[in-house]
Amino acid sequence: MANSGFVVCKETAWCPGCGNFGIVRALAKALDGLGLQPNEVLYVSGIGQAGKLPHYISGNVLNTLHERTLPTATGAKLANGDLTVIAVGGDGDGYAEGGNHFLHAIRRNVNITYIVHDNQVFGLTKGQASPRSDRGMVTGTTPLGVYNEPFNPLATAITLNASFVARSYAGDQEHLARTIQAAIQHEGFALIDVLQPCVTFNKINTYQYFRERVYDLDQEEGYDRTDRQAAWARSWEWGDRIPIGIFYQIQRPTLDQHYADILIKPLVRQELDKSVVEEILDEFRIG
Amino acid sequence: MQNLNIKIGGQAGQGLVSIGTILLRAATQEGWYLFAHQDYESRIRGGHNFFQIRLADRPVASWENDIDVLVALDEATITRELEEVKPGGVVIYDPDVLGPDAQKLAEQSNSIGLPFARMAEELGQPKIMGNAVAAGAVWALLSEDLTELHETLALMFSDKGPAIVQGNQQVASAGFARVRELLGERPRPGKPANPGPRLVLRGNDALPLGALAAGVKFMSAYPMTPSTGVTEFISEHGRRAKLIMEQAEDEIAAINMAIGASYTGVRAMTATSGGGFALMTEALSLAGSAEIPIVVVNAMRPGPSTGLPTRTEQGDLRYAVAMSFGDFPRAVLAPGDVEEAFYLMAHAFNLAEEYQMPVVVLSDQHLADSYTTVPPFDLSRVEIKRGKVVSGEEAGPDYLRYRFTADGISPRLYPGFGQGLVVAAGDEHDEHGHLIEDAETRQKMMEKRMAKQKLVEENALEPVLCGAEDAELMLIGFGSTKGAIAEAVEMLNSRGIRAQGVHLPQVFPLPQGLEVLLQKPARKFIVEGNYTGQLEELIASRFAWKPDGSIRRYDGRPMNAKYIVDRLPGGVCHG
Numbered sequence: 041m042a043n044s045g046f047v048v049c050k051e052t053a054w055c056p057g058c059g060n061f062g063i064v065r066a067l068a069k070a071l072d073g074l075g076l077q078p079n080e081v082l083y084v085s086g087i088g089q090a091g092k093l094p095h096y097i098s099g100n101v102l103n104t105l106h107e108r109t110l111p112t113a114t115g116a117k118l119a120n121g122d123l124t125v126i127a128v129g130g131d132g133d134g135y136a137e138g139g140n141h142f143l144h145a146i147r148r149n150v151n152i153t154y155i156v157h158d159n160q161v162f163g164l165t166k167g168q169a170s171p172r173s174d175r176g177m178v179t180g181t182t183p184l185g186v187y188n189e190p191f192n193p194l195a196t197a198i199t200l201n202a203s204f205v206a207r208s209y210a211g212d213q214e215h216l217a218r219t220i221q222a223a224i225q226h227e228g229f230a231l232i233d234v235l236q237p238c239v240t241f242n243k244i245n246t247y248q249y250f251r252e253r254v255y256d257l258d259q260e261e262g263y264d265r266t267d268r269q270a271a272w273a274r275s276w277e278w279g280d281r282i283p284i285g286i287f288y289q290i291q292r293p294t295l296d297q298h299y300a301d302i303l304i305k306p307l308v309r310q311e312l313d314k315s316v317v318e319e320i321l322d323e324f325r326i327g
Numbered sequence: 328m329q330n331l332n333i334k335i336g337g338q339a340g341q342g343l344v345s346i347g348t349i350l351l352r353a354a355t356q357e358g359w360y361l362f363a364h365q366d367y368e369s370r371i372r373g374g375h376n377f378f379q380i381r382l383a384d385r386p387v388a389s390w391e392n393d394i395d396v397l398v399a400l401d402e403a404t405i406t407r408e409l410e411e412v413k414p415g416g417v418v419i420y421d422p423d424v425l426g427p428d429a430q431k432l433a434e435q436s437n438s439i440g441l442p443f444a445r446m447a448e449e450l451g452q453p454k455i456m457g458n459a460v461a462a463g464a465v466w467a468l469l470s471e472d473l474t475e476l477h478e479t480l481a482l483m484f485s486d487k488g489p490a491i492v493q494g495n496q497q498v499a500s501a502g503f504a505r506v507r508e509l510l511g512e513r514p515r516p517g518k519p520a521n522p523g524p525r526l527v528l529r530g531n532d533a534l535p536l537g538a539l540a541a542g543v544k545f546m547s548a549y550p551m552t553p554s555t556g557v558t559e560f561i562s563e564h565g566r567r568a569k570l571i572m573e574q575a576e577d578e579i580a581a582i583n584m585a586i587g588a589s590y591t592g593v594r595a596m597t598a599t600s601g602g603g604f605a606l607m608t609e610a611l612s613l614a615g616s617a618e619i620p621i622v623v624v625n626a627m628r629p630g631p632s633t634g635l636p637t638r639t640e641q642g643d644l645r646y647a648v649a650m651s652f653g654d655f656p657r658a659v660l661a662p663g664d665v666e667e668a669f670y671l672m673a674h675a676f677n678l679a680e681e682y683q684m685p686v687v688v689l690s691d692q693h694l695a696d697s698y699t700t701v702p703p704f705d706l707s708r709v710e711i712k713r714g715k716v717v718s719g720e721e722a723g724p725d726y727l728r729y730r731f732t733a734d735g736i737s738p739r740l741y742p743g744f745g746q747g748l749v750v751a752a753g754d755e756h757d758e759h760g761h762l763i764e765d766a767e768t769r770q771k772m773m774e775k776r777m778a779k780q781k782l783v784e785e786n787a788l789e790p791v792l793c794g795a796e797d798a799e800l801m802l803i804g805f806g807s808t809k810g811a812i813a814e815a816v817e818m819l820n821s822r823g824i825r826a827q828g829v830h831l832p833q834v835f836p837l838p839q840g841l842e843v844l845l846q847k848p849a850r851k852f853i854v855e856g857n858y859t860g861q862l863e864e865l866i867a868s869r870f871a872w873k874p875d876g877s878i879r880r881y882d883g884r885p886m887n888a889k890y891i892v893d894r895l896p897g898g899v900c901h902g
């Protein structure tokens with residue numbers, strides 16, 4: 041794919057009607073809208089249906105291991121801050137085996153955008169329960185229904201004082217594109233949990249299910265997205281009404297800023313200064 | 328050769344490392360060569376640890392069993408280590424920490440009781456300066472005057488202010504004077520004539536220094552003994568070299584962060600041990616498939632599981648060579664001493680980048696924590712080879728990250744450096760880097776990657792030899808047994824047995840030169856620090872060969888010449 045605009049690939053390995061199509065289109069739209077070029081963008085993904093997304097849109101790609109998206113994206117961003125780094129994963133990928141990385145990426149506040157395709161199942165392995173599955177959902181690994189409390193990524197992120205916490209919906213590309221743009225423009229770690237219907241394996245959380253329930257927090261008068269308590273309370277709203285939009289956004293020091301004295305320019309553009317090594321070696325010299 | 332072995336024993340937290348470090352710096356300043364190793368338990372306070380320094384008038388590469396000077400900071404040093412003291416050796420002990428039985432034992436030898444902490448206090452200084460009393464006491468057996476010791480104390484405590492420096496110097500002088508008074512003049516170990524400038528470093532200093540010299544730009548790690556020294560060294564000194572060192576939430580994150588950084592075009596590394604290395608293996612397979620250079624230091628400790636966390640073994644060799652699931656090219660290096668650690672570490676980055684693959688540098692606790700006197704490292708000997716890298720212009724807009732080439736190496740473009748897009752994947756992929764399922768591409772891609780392994784093998788580092796070329800006996804090892812083997816060879820040669828030492832700085836792929844050595848008529852013994860004979864198995868499977876015998880150690884302790892020679896079959900040494 042050439043470097044002119046963000047082209048979305050027609051051939052994919054996704055099921056017809058998959059929520060992922062909405063996400064990749066919204067992503068292309070957001071990146072085009074920001075005036076970025078594909079060679080300035082790096083997508084980092086793991087394994088799962090979401091992990092394939094980078095292969096279906098123009099840009100640089102680092103398609104890594106299941107659940108290892110965030111540390112890999114962190115390393116890439118620290119080494120070349122000129123790249124707009126978009127980490128892409130699924131809820132199985134990011135909140136199960138990658139849960140520890142998720143917590144620590146939030147703590148680090150590295151300046152990347154993290155898009156989580158939240159379909160509440162493990163899609164690529166054929167529909168087993170994910171940490172996001174609703175209680176009672178019957179899957180191949182939970183024949184008696186899911187019995188664990190669903191993981192709440194937004195509440196977790198807000199609790200850890202993540203600097204940007206949003207939810208969007210794959211069925212609303214306008215909203216999603218707008219949210220992605222805000223996330224990229226945000227200085228720090230930006231989480232977007234995207235409600236993404238899995239048309240094959242999740243017969244509960246469908247397009248219709250979400251269409252009837254989602255409402256936009258961004259449009260709500262008087263909602264203060266810097267109010268952590270309010271954001272936390274909204275993050276638990278999951279029933280007849282499900283909020284989407286930016287729940288929480290604050291400014292706090294980013295990981296890149298911590299290394300500001302080193303990152304006068306991107307690491308990858310810095311030449312080795314052997315005199316510094318000489319200097320360090322000299323300190324160990326005796327006699 | 329003139330030798331002097333000093334052993335300082337005590338509980339964790341008592342300051343034996345401080346005393347040891349003061350002495351080894353001052354002794355180096357005075358001109359001696361030394362080798363110092365540490366033995367410590369997995370605890371912060373209590374237990375029984377020791378710090379052992381061997382001084383010599385020429386370079387030394389290993390330790391000796393017999394002790395000339397024993398410094399006892401605790402009772403266990405007397406009850407456990409006293410029998411190692413040579414006849415005529417000196418014991419300096421703190422009577423305040425000994426029970427009556429130990430006191431009686433201590434008094435039987437050529438010994439001096441010095442209440443280190445109490446002496447410091449009587450001189451109006453804090454107890455902790457008892458360490459300097461002890462250092463001063465030992466120094467009286469080494470040197471005529473206090474100049475170098477005082478200078479060392481000034482240097483080591485300079486950041487704590489002049490009062491602390493003077494206090495330490497004062498109490499060290501008192502310890503020195505007391506020993507001089509009680510023992511009078513004694514013969515001192517000979518010194519080299521013109522020692523010249525030197526460094527005195529541990530493996531855990533030399534490895535990160537090698538990485539800095541190689542231009543490493545990114546490190547991420549999770550603390551684990553005995554590799555933590557590498558991480559702390561980079562944390563302390565790396566910032567000046569404009570290097571990012573990020574402590575990760577686990578070893579999995581550590582290596583993946585480094586891989587992410589490496590993908591963008593910087594030299595990246597991580598360091599770990601034991602179970603941490605196990606956690607990294609998934610990502611090593613990613614680096615193999617996605618062809619992303621990465622250097623991992625694995626400072627081995629005895630396993631299985633948590634094993635003996637603070638002790639030494641060479642039991643991860645097979646695991647490092649096998650490394651991860653699936654077939655992919657790799658190299659495993661095994662530096663044998665501090666100097667080799669520096670140059671091999673730098674070489675590891677070249678290998679990783681030239682062949683776009685993971686490289687494991689096997690260290691172990693003995694190499695990691697042992698100090699050796701080495702000549703200053705020569706930066707002009709560190710050549711930086713970044714492999715095939717193309718500029719944005721050369722790459723053009725249609726760049727293919729995994730372009731099929733004759734040698735299997737596809738030129739790297741750093742993402743964002745041109746119009747071309749850099750698509751890397753651990754899933755099987757085509758030349759673009761996009762995912763494939765078809766058999767034909769899979770086979771071609773596998774063959775492309777594995778073609779690199781052949782090149783790595785052709786360029787493998789040759790064995791490092793010592794001793795007699797026309798040997799009747801050959802000792803073969805890798806990693807930190809290098810010094811022990813070299814000194815065993817010397818010992819054998821001095822007894823009239825023509826012996827040769829073969830050290831393998833690269834254990835995978837094995838160098839072809841090894842095969843020539845294996846065909847020599849000498850009786851060959853493999854010397855290694857593990858139970859099952861992992862090096863033996865590796866060599867045997869590569870060259871269809873069997874040794875005449877093996878010497879293995881797996882009690883968590885380092886080998887030395889005596890250990891090896893004592894275990895050769897009787898006929899070899901006495902025949």
